Amino acid sequence: INFHSARFLKSAARLDQCPEDTGAEVAFAGRSNAGKSSALNTLTRQNKLARTSKTPGRTQLINFFVLNDPAFRIVDLPGYGFAKVSKETKKDWDYHLEQYLQERKSLQGLILLMDIRHPLTEFDQEMVEWAYESGLPCHILLTKADKLKFGAAKTQLLKVQKELTRHRELVTVQLFSSLKKQGIDELSELLSQWLVP
Ligand code: GTP
Ligand code: MG
Numbered sequence: 001i002n003f004h005s006a007r008f009l010k011s012a013a014r015l016d017q018c019p020e021d022t023g024a025e026v027a028f029a030g031r032s033n034a035g036k037s038s039a040l041n042t043l044t045r046q047n048k049l050a051r052t053s054k055t056p057g058r059t060q061l062i063n064f065f066v067l068n069d070p071a072f073r074i075v076d077l078p079g080y081g082f083a084k085v086s087k088e089t090k091k092d093w094d095y096h097l098e099q100y101l102q103e104r105k106s107l108q109g110l111i112l113l114m115d116i117r118h119p120l121t122e123f124d125q126e127m128v129e130w131a132y133e134s135g136l137p138c139h140i141l142l143t144k145a146d147k148l149k150f151g152a153a154k155t156q157l158l159k160v161q162k163e164l165t166r167h168r169e170l171v172t173v174q175l176f177s178s179l180k181k182q183g184i185d186e187l188s189e190l191l192s193q194w195l196v197p
Contacts, residue, residue, distance in 0.1 A: 023071030030113035032079030
């Protein structure tokens with residue numbers, strides 16, 4: 001699969017605005033500011049495909065990107081755990097995000113991003129648990145790996161893997177850095193396995 005070919009398809013605020021639920025897609029999920037949009041740009045080698053920002057809460061809609069094979073899509077989800085929006089807005093997002101995750105038939109797997117310095121927060125664990133129980137494969141990217149020395153990053157990786165032994169088979173973990181372009185091959189390979197129509 002050629003990820004370089006990705007282009008923006010459409011944004012959706014709700015499930016009924018999403019593109020037709022056919023073919024196969026993978027979604028990038030995770031806490032606000034974890035680096036989802038950046039990882040998507042790194043994977044596709046396009047700096048400006050998904051909008052990134054220093055301010056958490058940048059991505060507020062479900063954004064769909066289509067690959068050269070139009071049956072394949074990548075989805076950039078709004079981050080969760082973002083405190084600066086009103087309770088009402090937050091409830092609204094959570095509801096639509098949940099709807100998307102539960103109802104979307106073409107969803108083949110979840111790429112769950114976590115800042116390597118703060119992995120497996122309560123929300124993250126809920127997400128892993130939910131994916132596991134739904135039988136949806138979940139691949140964790142420990143992002144911003146460049147923020148730690150190599151040894152410390154490896155230690156974090158092993159620690160997270162150990163905490164997830166119960167979920168083996170369905171939940172996998174790798175190091176990733178958009179800044180250093182680290183982990184792209186491993187991610188591309190996995191996505192190619194998931195994206196079968
Ligand atoms: P929301 O859309 O708000 O949920 O955030 P997001 O998860 O899409 O995060 P985004 O990609 O916008 O990145 C957030 C911040 O982290 C930006 O300032 C990025 O430059 C920075 N960032 C992302 N990836 C990396 C990385 O690999 N290394 C470092 N050092 N910084 C990164
Ligand atoms: Mg984003």
